[in-house]
Structure formats: structure tokens, C-alpha cells
Amino acid sequence: MQPTYSDEAEAYREKVQAFLAEHLPHDWKGIGQLDGDATRDFTLEWRRTLYENGLLAVGWPKAYGGAGLTSLEQVILAEEFARAGVPAGAPNDVFGIQMVGNTILQWGTEEQKRDYLPKILSREHIWCQGYSEPNAGSDLGNLGCRAVLDGDEWVINGQKIWTSAGHLADHIFLLARTDPDAPKHKGISFLLVDMRQPGVEVRPIKMISGESEFNEVFFTDARCPRGNVLGGVNNGWGVAMTLLGYERGEAAATLSIRFRGELDRLIALAKETGRASDPVIRQRLAWCHAKVEIMRYNGMRVLTRFLAGHHPGPDAGISKLYWSEYHKVVTELALDILGPDALVPEGRPPSSAFQPDDAGAPNSSASWAMTFLNARAGTIYAGTSQVQRNIIGEMVLGLPKEPKADGGSWSDLQKARA
Ligand SMILES: Cc1cc2nc3c(=O)[nH]c(=O)nc-3n(C[C@H](O)[C@H](O)[C@H](O)COP(=O)(O)OP(=O)(O)OC[C@H]3O[C@@H](n4cnc5c(N)ncnc54)[C@H](O)[C@@H]3O)c2cc1C
Numbered sequence: 001m002q003p004t005y006s007d008e009a010e011a012y013r014e015k016v017q018a019f020l021a022e023h024l025p026h027d028w029k030g031i032g033q034l035d036g037d038a039t040r041d042f043t044l045e046w047r048r049t050l051y052e053n054g055l056l057a058v059g060w061p062k063a064y065g066g067a068g069l070t071s072l073e074q075v076i077l078a079e080e081f082a083r084a085g086v087p088a089g090a091p092n093d094v095f096g097i098q099m100v101g102n103t104i105l106q107w108g109t110e111e112q113k114r115d116y117l118p119k120i121l122s123r124e125h126i127w128c129q130g131y132s133e134p135n136a137g138s139d140l141g142n143l144g145c146r147a148v149l150d151g152d153e154w155v156i157n158g159q160k161i162w163t164s165a166g167h168l169a170d171h172i173f174l175l176a177r178t179d180p181d182a183p184k185h186k187g188i189s190f191l192l193v194d195m196r197q198p199g200v201e202v203r204p205i206k207m208i209s210g211e212s213e214f215n216e217v218f219f220t221d222a223r224c225p226r227g228n229v230l231g232g233v234n235n236g237w238g239v240a241m242t243l244l245g246y247e248r249g250e251a252a253a254t255l256s257i258r259f260r261g262e263l264d265r266l267i268a269l270a271k272e273t274g275r276a277s278d279p280v281i282r283q284r285l286a287w288c289h290a291k292v293e294i295m296r297y298n299g300m301r302v303l304t305r306f307l308a309g310h311h312p313g314p315d316a317g318i319s320k321l322y323w324s325e326y327h328k329v330v331t332e333l334a335l336d337i338l339g340p341d342a343l344v345p346e347g348r349p350p351s352s353a354f355q356p357d358d359a360g361a362p363n364s365s366a367s368w369a370m371t372f373l374n375a376r377a378g379t380i381y382a383g384t385s386q387v388q389r390n391i392i393g394e395m396v397l398g399l400p401k402e403p404k405a406d407g408g409s410w411s412d413l414q415k416a417r418a
Pocket of ligand 1: 133136214385
């Protein structure tokens with residue numbers, strides 16, 4: 001199967017390629033060529049170039065700062081960026097553009113769209129995600145962070161955890177319980193909160209890699225205006241699920257480009273280290289090749305549905321489950337190929353804890369060892385593999401639902417658990 005795009009679409013691809021050729025150094029091989037501060041500086045500078053050329057959030061209408069591209073043009077742009085090994089934005093843009101921005105477009109009032117969306121693009125607002133709590137991860141509907149109305153403001157008290165890049169953000173979208181007497185999924189609201197206030201405290205969490213990419217966030221009488229509810233008071237669950245669809249499924253059509261690049265690097269490593277002639281290693285590499293090909297076909301399926309106007313929903317869990325489980329296996333193979341070298345990581349580490357290392361990254365032991373550790377987290381964040389299997393089983397395949405033992409109001413459930 002080799003799908004082809006229309007002549008019109010290919011003409012747009014040429015435009016994107018010309019843009020990349022004009023704005024990237026001529027010997028560019030991907031952002032993985034850069035290290036440390038240079039990676040961060042390039043990313044911010046590149047983001048500015050994209051902003052100035054109207055190439056951030058390209059699917060958003062022009063009225064809100066987007067480029068108003070068709071679905072097909074968006075996909076072609078994403079493909080070309082992935083092939084060139086350049087980011088589509090800065091790290092927190094995943095939360096700002098991909099997650100909350102797209103969700104505001106779907107659920108926001110006209111005023112919210114005009115107020116928030118341009119500020120996401122200009123980086124006047126830098127966002128993070130406040131969903132998980134110590135007692136509400138997979139069982140997100142159990143969340144206990146409270147918001148109570150006081151005049152024209154919500155007063156927020158409670159704790160969030162695992163807040164990725166929260167230390168770099170100044171805004172948080174959070175799920176708060178606004179009616180404890182309603183059933184647990186019905187009394188939740190989706191709030192847009194400015195973190196630049198005394199009632200919000202961010203405490204970094206140290207990871208096994210030694211880095212701190214995520215945080216605990218504490219709210220003590222923090223405030224936001226009454227109008228900062230997205231999708232209506234006590235209607236946050238539906239809004240939250242819309243956002244999770246964007247979190248899990250948005251990049252499905254370009255995932256295989258990144259994972260193919262990673263596998264090509266691993267094959268090169270096997271050759272460099274003389275392991276490519278080992279029949280067991282060859283067999284394991286062939287298995288990875290088959291998996292990445294299946295990922296590519298699944299990407300085409302997602303793309304076909306996207307072009308037909310389908311927003312990612314529960315089926316986004318298929319791509320998420322697939323790439324995250326695959327990534328654990330391929331990075332384990334990398335460490336087996338490296339052998340004892342994997343125990344003394346050296347060279348350039350990955351610039352981010354998510355998915356494969358950057359395109360163009362050297363085959364350093366630090367790249368593979370850190371990506372191996374980070375891959376463990378891939379089957380947890382954005383919903384664990386077990387939870388994805390439940391969602392796919394129940395909401396995509398229509399299998400019988402798990403028995404639920406949590407009827408009644410949220411406050412009664414808390415009393416029963418105490
Ligand atoms: C790197 C990373 C970044 C993250 N970033 C963010 C972020 O920015 N914002 C945010 O809000 N959250 C974030 N998270 C949190 C993430 O969403 C949660 O960790 C995840 O939802 C799981 O929740 P939990 O950790 O409480 O585990 P639990 O829910 O306690 O799960 C423990 C185990 O039980 C299993 N389990 C639970 N329920 C079921 C069930 N019904 N059926 C079968 N098995 C089940 C799970 O699969 C898991 O194996 C991040 C997590 C990681 C690892």
C-alpha cells in the first residue's frame with residue numbers, strides 16, 4: 001500500500017519544503033545534532049519563526065491566530081517537520097496548543113476563544129495540565145481538588161501531581177470538584193487558572209534519570225474569575241475527555257516517521273557495534289521493523305478518519321497503547337545491543353523525556369539509556385496501558401463494561417472509603 005496525495009497537496013508540500021530550506025542551515029540533519037542550551041535556544045528561536053510566519057496551530061481559524069489550513073495541509077506540514085527533525089513548537093505547546101487550545105476551540109465561548117487562543121500562540125500564556133492527584137490517576141473521576149464560588153471568583157484548594165513542565169508554566173487547566181453531592185463524574189468543572197498568585201505552589205519531583213520534568217502543584221485559597229470555566233459548571237468531565245482525545249491521538253499520523261528514524265539509528269548502532277550479524281538481534285530488529293510498519297498503517301487509518309472530519313476520541317487509545325508498548329521493547333533491545341556500555345551512559349542525553357530521542361541525535365549510550373528509562377513512563381502518562389485496553393474494549397469494540405461499584409454522590413463515596 002502506497003497512498004498518494006493529490007497534486008494540490010503535493011504543491012503545498014513543496015511550499016513547506018521551500019520554507020524549511022529557507023529557514024534551516026543547509027547542513028541541517030535534525031535538532032538532535034544540538035546539545036544542552038543550544039537545543040533550547042534553537043527551539044525557542046524556531047518557535048518564534050513559526051509564530052511570525054503563522055505556522056503554529058495551523059488548523060485553527062485565522063481569526064484566532066491560526067493559519068486556517070485544511071486537514072490535509074496540516075498533515076503534510078506535520079510530516080515534513082517530522083522528516084526534517086524540527087519541533088512544531090516549544091515543549092509547553094503540547095499543553096497550550098495541542099491540548100487546551102484545541103479544547104477551547106471546541107468548547108469555549110467566543111470570548112474565551114478570542115481571549116485565550118492568541119495568547120497561547122504569542123507565549124503570553126504558557127500552560128500545563130492539572131488532572132492527576134494522589135488519589136485520582138486512572139480513576140480520574142475521584143479527584144478531590146475543590147473549587148467553591150466566592151462572589152465572582154472560584155476559590156481553589158487541593159493538590160495536583162505529575163504536572164509535566166509545571167515549573168515552566170504560568171497557567172494551568174485543572175479539573176476541580178465543584179459539586180461534591182453529585183455523582184463523581186458529574187460534579188467536576190474545567191477551570192483555566194493563572195498560576196502567578198500566592199495560592200499556587202509548584203514543587204518539582206526528581207525522576208530516576210536525575211531530571212525533574214514534572215511536579216506537585218498545591219492550591220491554597222488560589223483564585224480564578226467565575227467566568228474561567230470551560231464548557232459550563234459541573235460539565236467538566238466531557239471537556240476533560242475531549243482534551244484526552246487530543247492528548248492521546250493528535251500525532252498518530254506522524255508517529256511512525258519518528259519511530260522509523262529511531263529504529264534506523266538502532267540498526268546503525270547494531271552495525272557499528274558488530275551485533276548486526278547476531279541472529280537473535282537480527283530477529284528482534286525484524287520484529288521492531290514489523291511493528292513500525294504496522295504503526296505506519298495505523299497512522300494512515302487515523303489520517304483517513306481525520307480527513308473525513310473525525311476528531312480523536314476513545315479510539316485515540318489505540319495509537320497510544322501501540323507506540324508506548326512498542327517503545328519499551330525497542331529501547332530494551334538498544335540496551336542489549338549496547339551491552340555493558342549502557343551502564344555508564346555517555347554523550348548527548350535526550351532533550352525531552354517523551355517518545356524517541358530527537359531526529360539526528362548521535363548513537364550515544366546516554367541517548368539510549370535515558371530513552372529506555374523514559375519509555376517506562378510512556379505506558380503510564382496520558383492513561384496507563386491497562387486503562388487504554390479498558391477504553392478500547394468498552395468504547396471502541398463495544399465489549400461489556402467493567403462492573404462499577406461507585407454509584408451515589410462523590411461525598412458519600414469518600415465517607416464510605418474513610
Ligand atoms: C511522565 C509522566 C508525566 C505525566 N504528566 C502528567 C501531567 O502533566 N498532568 C497530569 O495531570 N498527570 C500527568 N501524569 C499522570 C498520569 O496521567 C497518571 O500517572 C496515570 O493516569 C496513572 O495514574 P496513577 O499514577 O495514579 O496510577 P494508578 O491509577 O494508581 O494505577 C496503578 C496501576 O493500576 C492499574 N489500574 C488502575 N485502574 C485500573 C483498571 N480500572 N483496570 C485495570 N488496571 C487498572 C494501572 O494501569 C496501573 O498499572 C503523568 C505521568 C507520568 C508518568
